[in-house]
Amino acid sequence: MFPSVEDIEGLEEVILDREEDALDKEEDQDDAVEGIGELGRSRRRGRRRSRRGRRRTSRKRAVRRSYNAGQRSTAVKTGLTTQLTSKGQFELRRQQLPAEIQKALKDARMQTVDSAIYTVKSIKDKSDIDLMEASDDKKAGRTNLNRAQLDSGKYFLLTDIVLEYAHGASEEDNDPADFAFGQFALPAQILNGTFEMTLGTKVILPEISCAVFDDTDTTKRKFLYKLSNPKWLKPSMDITPKLNMPKAINNSDKVFNPAVKITLLGTVTEKA
Incomplete structure (x- = not known):
């Protein structure tokens, strides 16, 4: 994260002190060679202290100007x-x-x-499937979110989305909570489909190709799409991710009771 201006100022002051100490040592040596008495040296030291104070103030101003410009810079x-x-x-x-959430975080009444x-x-x-619905209730193996909404006071910054697929080994194997998600490649019906997501009526992710969830990139978690533009999910608003496929997946040879698992990754506010 961006270092604080105090951190940068502290570093600049250390560098400045080293520079001034080196100059003081050189001037003391010159004074000794030139035979300048203690009174003359005392006057010079006073001028050095004044100079050091001016340089310190000037250096701090320059640091703050550069720091503020960097914070405002889109490129940075x-x-x-x-x-x-x-x-x-x-x-x-x-x-x-x-403002109240920012203050709670600052006062350590909340944490991330x-x-x-x-x-x-x-x-x-x-x-066409709504992957989160108002009828959803928390249940292990099914979902950890009630009513497809964040609880009051919770703010979630969404940074990554994972979409995984699995199916049963037989007609009787019909409980998705028993499936090994993440072990199956996404079928063509999903890869050729689209994904979108809204928060209330606000678009979080417009309709995009499900190919973004393909697992060909071995440098990241499988079936993960990283948002270049992270989005806030706010409390008490419907979170509605949708999967739209060109055709449904039906029970067929070795593919029974197909299911998907969506995981939203990010950082959320909690009581400290």
């Missing part, structure tokens, strides 16, 4: 955010939160923690 921010963690992305956007919101849905015989 873009460079800094390339490898930011979810926590770093959150801190970069903290000022976008409501990693979060992964997930829901498992059957997609058998369906081509």
Whole structure:
């Protein structure tokens, strides 16, 4: 994350002190060679202290001007955010939160923690699926979110989306909570489909190709799409990710009761 201006000022002061100490040593040596008495040396030291004070003030002003310009620079921010963690992305956007949430975080009444919101849905015989719904209730193996909404006071910065697929080994194997998500490649019906997501009526992610969830990039988690533009999910608003496929996946040879799991990764506010 962006270093604080105090950190940079402290570093500049250390460098300045080293420079001044070296100059003082050289001038003391010159004074000794020239035979300048203690009174003359005392006057010179006074002038040096005044000079050091002026340089310190000037250096601080220059640091703050450069720092503020860097904070406002889109180019600098873009460079800094390339490898930011979810926590770093959150801190970069903290000022976008409501004032009361910002104050609670500052006063340590709230904290930020990693979060992964997930829901498992059957997609058998369906081509258009709401992956989170108002009828959802928390249940292990199904979802950890009630009513497809964040609880009051919670703000979630969404940075990554994972879409995984699985199916049963037989007709009787029909409970998605027993499936090994992440072990199956995405079928053509999903890869050729689209994904979109809204928060209430606000677009979080417009309709995009599900090919973004393909697992060909071995440098990242499988089936993960990283948002270049992280989005806030706000409390008490419907979170509605949707999967739209060109055709449904039906029970067929060795593919029974197909299902998907969506996981929203990011950083969320919690009580401290």
